[in-house]
Amino acid sequence: MNLTLKIWRQNGPDDKGHMETYPVSDVNPEMSFLEMIDVLNEKLIAEGKEPVAFDHDCREGICGMCSMFINGEAHGPGKRITTCQLHMRSFNDGETVIIEPWRAAAFPVIKDLVVDRGAFDRIQQAGGYVSVNTSGNTIDANAIPVPKRDADRAFDAATCIGCGACVASCKNSSAMLFVSAKVSQFALLPQGKVEAKDRVRKMVKQMDLEGFGNCTNTGACEAECPVGISLENIARMNREYMGASLSSPD
Ligand code: SF4
């Protein structure tokens, strides 16, 4: 396959940035999208040029690092996959492929396709945890009965990989799907009840401080989420937040 890549190049956070065109030839359709960029980078390095900076780690859909906007879609044309799970057979010979970083004020570009998603870490640090009694008489987690339905829903919420595609796809750059998944994974379990009110108030507060927009129920986040986090989590977070605000207002 021969392709024309148009890639966002930006030297650093203060650089204006621009699109640059790279023709690539003999692309194997069985390559992953990231392997295709690896090949491009090897060529650029051999020519003495700066390789394209992009985030990646596990390359198997787990870590959420490979944030990229491909032809106007977060993680590209496939459904329920991350960029590292996308293969070149999804594209046609002769096609032009446009590759950009996530674009959101709360995710500033560090270089080329790499953005700073530290805002997600700070939201997690604000309340995305449970305290555990380590005094020596800790209750075995398996001894706490959890209804199967709740366990399944908590597990589904916990599959969020923190990739940020929801923010990048949202016209308001809202982080509600991510935050609601992180709230829901605990809200549904007895272990998460102790700090539930504090958790939702602190995480929502941090989300607002980071500059993410609000949710207007468009659903682009759910459509582009690579692990299928459901909008029902946002409804749950809103209920949790309302309850927490009424019982212990800030
Ligand atoms: S909710 Fe989905 S799109 Fe958003 S960070 Fe989690 S996995 Fe990524």
Ligand code: FES
């Ligand atoms: S590199 Fe880990 S999810 Fe893509």
